[in-house]
Amino acid sequence: MAKYLWTGLLLLLLACTGRRVETLVIKGSDTEVNAVLQLAERYMELDSAVSISITGGGSGVGIAALLNGKIDLANSSRELNSHELQYAEQHGLRIVPHVLAADALVIITHPSVGLDSLDMTQLAGLFAGDVTDWQALGARPGPVSLYGRQSNSGTFMYFRDKVLGRDFSPTLKQMNGTAQIIEAVRNDPGAIGYVGLGYATEPDGSPRAGIRVLGIVPAGQTAAVSPLHRDNLTQGNYPPCAPSTSSASAKPGAASAPSSISNNRPKVAASLRQTGICRWKKERL
Amino acid sequence: MLIRHFWDQFWQKALAASAGVAVLTLGGIFLLLLTNGWKAFSQIPLSEFFSAAAWNPAAYETPTFGIGAMLMSTLLVTLGAMAIAVPLGLGTAAFMSELAPARLRNLLKPSVEMLAAVPSVVIGFLGIVLVGPFLARVFHLPNGLNALNGAILLAVMSLPTLVSIAEDAIHAVPKAYKEASYALGATRWETLLRVTLPSCRSGLIAAIMLGMGRAIGETMTVLMATGNATAMPNGLFDPVRTLTATVAIEMGETPQGTAHYYALFACALVLFVITLLINVAAERLAASYRKKGQ
Incomplete structure (x- = not known):
C-alpha cells in the first residue's frame, strides 16, 4: 500500500514542476559570453516574461548543443563550418545566424x-x-x-x-x-x-x-x-577581428531574441562598449 | 504473517537488484566503449592510432589521430605521481600502524582520509596558483604548467587510497610474527623492515596499484595544471596532455558519428582497459593477503 502512496506522491511532484516559464537557453563562445550577458540583463529588464540563462564553454560547444537541440541560441566567434551546416540540413534544422558585433x-x-x-x-x-x-x-x-x-x-x-x-x-x-x-x-x-x-x-x-x-x-x-x-x-584598421555570431535554430520563439536585441541597439550599445566589443563592419574580415 | 513474508521477500530482491545494478553498469559501460570505440578503427588505421603521430582532430588540412604523445603523458604523470606518493604513503602507513601512539594515529588516519574529500577542481586550482609558480621559481622555468605539477597534485590525490589500504594491510599482519621477532632481540625498526612489511608485501602492492588507478583516471586536476600541449613530452618539465583531459576537452564539441567522436571513445576504451587491468591485478593481490591474514 505504502508503495503506491509514494508513487502517487512522486507523480504529483512531477506534475507540479510542469509550470510554463518562458526560458531562453544560450550557450557558446567564451569571448562573447560577457557581452551577451550584458545584452540579456538589459533584455530581461525590458521583457520580464522571459528568463535567459547563459553559459560559455566555447563556440564549438555552443554549436554542438544547438545542433543537438539542447539550447535555443548558440554564441559563436566563427561561422558554422560546412560539416555543421550539412548536419543541420540532414536533421531538418534551419539555422538563423545573426551577427552581433566584431x-x-x-x-x-x-x-x-x-x-x-x-x-x-x-x-x-x-x-x-x-x-x-x-x-x-x-x-x-x-x-x-x-x-x-x-x-x-x-x-x-x-x-x-x-x-x-x-x-x-x-x-x-x-x-x-x-x-x-x-x-x-x-x-x-x-x-x-x-x-x-x-x-x-x-x-x-x-x-x-x-x-x-x-x-x-x-x-x-x-x-x-x-x-x-x-x-x-x-574604422576597421586593426586586422584580427572575429565575428561574434549568435545562431538560433528554427524553434518558435527562440529566433526572436536577437532581433529584439538589435531593435534596442542604442540602449545596449553603451553596455556592450564596456566589454570591449565594437560595432560590426563586414569589410573588416 | 503474509505481509511480513512479502516484505522479507521484497527487501531480499531489492538488495539483490541493487547489487546487480553495479555489475550491469560496468558491463554496459564496457560494451558502449567497445562498440563506439571500435568504429573509430574503420576510419583510422590502428597503426596511426597507436603511433606517435600528432593528435590533431581539428587540423587545418588533414586530421590525424595518434595517441602516442597522450599515452606517454598519462604514463609520465602517473609514474611521477607514484614516485612521490609511494615512499610518502608507505612511510605514513607504517608510521601510523606500527610506531605512532594511539592518540596520534586517531588524528592522522582521519586527516589523511579527509584528503580524498577535497574536490579535484580545488586541487587543480591550487596547481595553477600555488604549485605552478613555485615550480617555475625553484627550477627556473618559464612556467609551472607541466607534467611535474600534475604528478605532485596526483600524488596528493592518490595518497588517501594508498595510505588507507597499506595501513589495513600492515595492521592485518599477525601479532605473533612481531612478537617472535622481538623475542629474537630485533629492534622495532628491524622488525618493521624485515618482518612486518615483507609479510604483507602483496597488500602493499595492491595499495600502490589502487593508488595508481586513481591517478590514471583523474581528469580535472591534470586538465587544469599541466598545460595541455599536444606535443610529445621530453620530460617532467614539459607541458603534457593526458588521455583523460583530451576526452574531457573534446567530447562536448564533437558532432556525433564522426571519426573524431569515435576516436574519443577509443581513447576512453584504452583508459578503461588500463585501469581495469590495474584494478584486477590489485584485487587479486589484495585477496591473497586477506587469506594470509586470517
Missing part, C-alpha cells in the same frame, strides 16, 4: 618580452612554431611560450584560419578559458597569447596590469595598429 582579438605578451608590435608574418611564425626564441625577433632572448584556447573555441579556429593559415604549433598550451590565458601570461616571462579585447582591458579601455597589448602591422603596411584606440577598431 570582437577584436588582441595579442598579449609578458611585459619582459619587450616587444611593442608584430607584423602578421611574425605573428603566424610564432604561433605555428617556426619562431621558438624571442631573440629571432630582436627581443630579449628566451624561449617563446605559446598560450591559446582549446579546439572547442571559435577564436582557436578563427585565429588558425585567418591569421596562421595552417596548424598551431603542438607546443601551444591549450587553456580552459580566456581568463586562464591572462593569468598564465602574467606569470610567464616568455609568454604570448591571444584573447578577446574585453579580457585584456579594464572597463575604461586601458590595458590590464601585468600584460602588454601588442600593436599589429597589417599585411602590406609598415605602421603598427593598436587595438587600444577605439578608432582603429571602428
